Amino acid sequence: xxxxxxxxxxxxxxxxxxxxxxxxxxxxATLTLAPTGPTALGDAAPRPGQFAxxxxxxxxxxxxxxxxxxxxxxxxxxxxRSVGAATAALAAARPGDLVASRGxxxxxxxxxxxxxxxxxxxxxxxxLAPLRGVVDAVLxxxxxxxxxxxxxGARTPDDLCFAEHLRxxxxxxxxxxxxxxxxxxDPASRWxxxxxxxxxxxxxACFDPDAATAFVCGPEVMMRATVRALGxxxxxxxxxxxxxxxxxxxxxxxxxxxxxxxxxxxxxxPVLPAARVLPLLEVRER
Amino acid sequence: MTEPExxxxxxxxxxxxxxxxxxxxxxxxxxxxxxxxxxxxxxREGRPATHAYLVTHGxxxxxxxxxxRGSIAVSTVGAGELLGWSWLLPPHAWHFDAxxxxxxxxxxxxxxxxxxxxxxxxxxxxRVARQVMRTMTARLEAARHQLLDLYGHGHR
Numbered sequence: 001x002x003x004x005x006x007x008x009x010x011x012x013x014x015x016x017x018x019x020x021x022x023x024x025x026x027x028x029a030t031l032t033l034a035p036t037g038p039t040a041l042g043d044a045a046p047r048p049g050q051f052a053x054x055x056x057x058x059x060x061x062x063x064x065x066x067x068x069x070x071x072x073x074x075x076x077x078x079x080x081r082s083v084g085a086a087t088a089a090l091a092a093a094r095p096g097d098l099v100a101s102r103g104x105x106x107x108x109x110x111x112x113x114x115x116x117x118x119x120x121x122x123x124x125x126x127x128l129a130p131l132r133g134v135v136d137a138v139l140x141x142x143x144x145x146x147x148x149x150x151x152x153g154a155r156t157p158d159d160l161c162f163a164e165h166l167r168x169x170x171x172x173x174x175x176x177x178x179x180x181x182x183x184x185x186d187p188a189s190r191w192x193x194x195x196x197x198x199x200x201x202x203x204x205a206c207f208d209p210d211a212a213t214a215f216v217c218g219p220e221v222m223m224r225a226t227v228r229a230l231g232x233x234x235x236x237x238x239x240x241x242x243x244x245x246x247x248x249x250x251x252x253x254x255x256x257x258x259x260x261x262x263x264x265x266x267x268x269x270p271v272l273p274a275a276r277v278l279p280l281l282e283v284r285e286r
Numbered sequence: 287m288t289e290p291e292x293x294x295x296x297x298x299x300x301x302x303x304x305x306x307x308x309x310x311x312x313x314x315x316x317x318x319x320x321x322x323x324x325x326x327x328x329x330r331e332g333r334p335a336t337h338a339y340l341v342t343h344g345x346x347x348x349x350x351x352x353x354x355r356g357s358i359a360v361s362t363v364g365a366g367e368l369l370g371w372s373w374l375l376p377p378h379a380w381h382f383d384a385x386x387x388x389x390x391x392x393x394x395x396x397x398x399x400x401x402x403x404x405x406x407x408x409x410x411x412x413r414v415a416r417q418v419m420r421t422m423t424a425r426l427e428a429a430r431h432q433l434l435d436l437y438g439h440g441h442r
Contacts, residue, residue, distance in 0.1 A: 124436065124437060125436070125437030126437075153437070154437065155435070155436075155437035155438055159437065182431075182432045182436070182437065183432065184359055187352075187355050187356060187358045192387060193362075194345055194362045194364060195347065195360065195361050195362045196361045196362055196428050196432070197427075197428045197431045197432060200364075200428060203364070203367070204364055204366065219436040219437065221431065222436050225427070225431060
C-alpha cells in the first residue's frame with residue numbers, strides 16, 4: 001500500500017454542514033456532511049478506509065473514518081461514537097450545524113487486491129464504519145469478485161450499527177451476512193441470532209481460503225484474534241488487510257502522535273497489510 | 287432418516303474429521319437425529335448428559351437459569367460444532383441449559399457408546415479427546431474475549 005500523499009492544504013479545515021443525523025445506537029450517530037461552498041478537495045475525494053480530522057467547535061478535533069463516500073453535492077458520511085468531549089459534540093450535531101473537516105487522509109482499503117477473489121469482511125463494533133465503503137464498493141461492482149461474506153460482531157443487539165444496511169445487503173442474496181453479539185444485554189432481548197465472538201462466524205462462512213482477501217477492522221485484540229482465526233482457516237496473512245486506530249492528530253505525518261514502531265499510521269495507514277502491522281501490535285506498550 | 291443417512295451426517299461433520307470410516311462407525315452406532323423448533327429445550331442443567339450433540343443446522347443457545355431473571359443465553363453453538371462435553375467426564379451431568387434459538391438439527395451420539403469405543407481403542411480415544419479439547423479451547427478463548435467487553439470502552 002502506497003503512502004498517502006497529503007491533500008490540498010491539509011492543515012486548513014473546510015466547513016461542512018450537517019445535512020442529516022441518523023441515530024445508530026445509544027452512543028453512536030451517523031452524520032451526513034456536505035460542503036457549504038465550492039470544495040477544494042478536487043481529486044482528493046475520499047476512498048473507503050480513509051479518514052478525516054473532524055472538529056466540533058470548542059470541543060476538539062478527532063480522526064473519524066468515512067462510512068460513506070462522496071455522494072450528491074460532495075456529501076460524505078461519518079459515523080461517530082461518543083467516547084469523549086469532541087466525539088460527544090460531533091455525535092450530538094444536528095442538521096444545520098457546522099463542523100470542520102480536514103482530509104481525506106491515509107491509505108484506503110486495497111480493493112484491487114481482491115479482484116477475482118472471495119471477499120471476507122470482518123468487523124467488530126464500530127469497526128464496521130470504515131468497512132461499509134468496502135462492502136458498498138464490492139456490491140456496486142459485484143461481478144468483479146467471488147463470494148462475499150460480511151461478518152459482524154457487536155457488543156449487544158442494541159449496539160449494532162448500520163442495521164438497515166445489513167438487512168439490505170442480506171436481502172440481495174449475493175452476499176452472506178452473519179452477525180453475532182457478545183452478550184444479549186437485556187435478558188429479555190428477542191435477538192434470534194448468534195451469541196459469541198466474531199471469529200466464531202468464520203467457521204460458517206463459505207469462501208476459498210486460498211483465493212480470499214480479508215478486510216478486518218475492530219478493536220486490536222479482536223483483529224489479532226481474527227487474523228489468527230483466518231490463518232487457521234487457511235487464509236494467508238498476506239491476503240489480510242487491517243485498519244489500525246491510533247491517536248492521529250496532524251493527519252500528515254508531521255507530529256508523530258500516531259507512530260506505531262516505524263509506521264506513521266496517519267500516512268502509511270490506517271489500512272495496513274496484516275503481515276506488516278501485526279508484529280507491531282504485539283509489542284507491549286505502556 | 288435411515289441409519290446409513292445418519293452415519294453419513296456424522297461422517298460429514300467437522301467433529302469427525304480425521305477419523306477413519308471404522309472409527310466413525312464405532313461412535314455413530316445408535317446415533318439419532320434430533321430436530322428442534324425455536325425455543326425448544328434440548329437439555330437442562332443437572333440432568334444426565336447421555337448424548338454428545340453434533341449441530342448440523344441452526345443455532346442452539348447455551349443458557350444459565352437465573353432465579354428472577356429467567357434463562358440467560360450466554361453463547362450459541364451453530365452448524366458444524368460440537369454441543370456439550372459433559373458426556374465425556376464424570377459425573378456426566380449437564381452444567382448448563384441448551385435451547386434451540388432457530389430451527390435446528392443435531393445428531394445425538396450415544397455417550398455410552400462413544401466412551402466405550404474410546405476405552406476400546408486408545409487411538410480413537412486420543413482423537414476424540416483432541417476434538418473435544420479443540421472445541422473447549424475455542425470456547426474458552428471466546429469466553430475470555432467476551433469478558434474483555436472489547437466493544438464497550440473507548441473504541442471510536
